[in-house]
Amino acid sequence: MSDGPNGLGTMAGLIEAAFDRISPAAVRLNVISFDPLVDSADIGPDHWNRLIDLIGSQPNDGVVITHGTDTMPFTGAALSFALEGIKTPVILTGSMQPLGVGPHAEENLRFALQMAEQGPPGVWLAFDGKLMCARSLVKYHSIGPSSFRESEVEGWAQRAARLSPRHFLPRRLAILTLSPGICVSAVDSALRELDGAVVRVFGAGTLMHDPELLRTFSAAISRGCRLVAVSSCEAGGLLPGAYAAGAALWESGIENGGKLTPEAALVRLWLELSG
Structure with a gap:
């Protein structure tokens, strides 16, 4: 995000530059950006399917997905259900402030990279120093830096089933x-x-x-x-x-x-x- 005439909006190149600044030298990154970029308010099943296909088509030891906070719980749940049984970490992250405005965005991105390299298998949110199950996210604060928590959900341990990615068909x-x-x-x-x-x-x-x-x-x-x-x-x-x-x-x-x-x-x- 970057300031524009109507407020914060997406801007190409910011994430790539941030990765260049903060990624460890020993980590090999393959950065894929949507073109055009998508505000999270516009995210829906077609984007979930695209992410599912990208994760499955790229050889990787871990994945970081940068995502706006507005629909993070929906995307977290979508990927968690659709990729159940995945053997590598898939780490969602974002920030309540844009890159370059305070430390939160860079800190969350660093933490997400660390969890993608060292974290447990499954789909997670790396945010404000906490790793949270992406299936049970609640966005409880609209502007605070620590705006997510896990809901009180039982039995959310990732199953050890064989991965068989699922997709979202057009439904009303x-x-x-x-x-x-x-x-x-x-x-x-x-x-x-x-x-x-x-x-x-x-x-x-x-x-x-x-x-x-x-x-x-x-x-x-x-x-x-x-x-x-x-x-x-x-x-x-x-x-x-x-x-x-x-x-x-x-x-x-x-x-x-x-x-x-x-x-x-x-x-x-x-x-x-x-x-």
């Missing part, structure tokens, strides 16, 4: 958030256009008592639209049966996303619908 998916007084007709209209959706519900798995909303969910599922529920809370996940206010939710046929983050739930659903 979204994350929908329930809120008091939500317009049910708007939810219905959205679900009629979707192949699946992640629904952020209240707490441990409750929702408002609204028969029309429940009928909307049931009708969508009957049409073949996959619905997965996750909690609007950052930690704790869902506990079906814990509250009477959630009983009708599970009776509708919606799937339990457990402790998945919304980003991870969307990515997993996308891959399942991609066959």
Whole structure:
């Protein structure tokens, strides 16, 4: 990123120059840049597929991916699921400040290079001196230098399965958030256009008592639209049966996303619908 007339924007050559300055002499780098560069706000399944193919096509002992922070949890989850079983480190990194403005970007880049050389297999985020599982990332601060943490997710150890990269096919998916007084007709209209959706519900798995909303969910599922529920809370996940206010939710046929983050739930659903 570099300053422009409308604020920070992508600028070619900055990462290459940074690698030249900070990479250890003993490390051999092959730097590949998207042309044109992509702001992370524009990242989507086509870019995930391109990254998956690049990682698989280049002989390497480790990979560093520089990425904007806005959609880092989505890309982290996408690569983690799609490259499950990878035997080398794939390290995402970025910064809340651009290169040359304070030390954070350079420090994160150095740390990412170190982890790509010495870190464990799997997909990770190297950020602010911490190595975090990329599948369970939460961006909890919009401007602070330490803006990511891992969600409270059980069983995220990388499986030792044989790597078989998966790709994201064109599918119509979204994350929908329930809120008091939500317009049910708007939810219905959205679900009629979707192949699946992640629904952020209240707490441990409750929702408002609204028969029309429940009928909307049931009708969508009957049409073949996959619905997965996750909690609007950052930690704790869902506990079906814990509250009477959630009983009708599970009776509708919606799937339990457990402790998945919304980003991870969307990515997993996308891959399942991609066959």
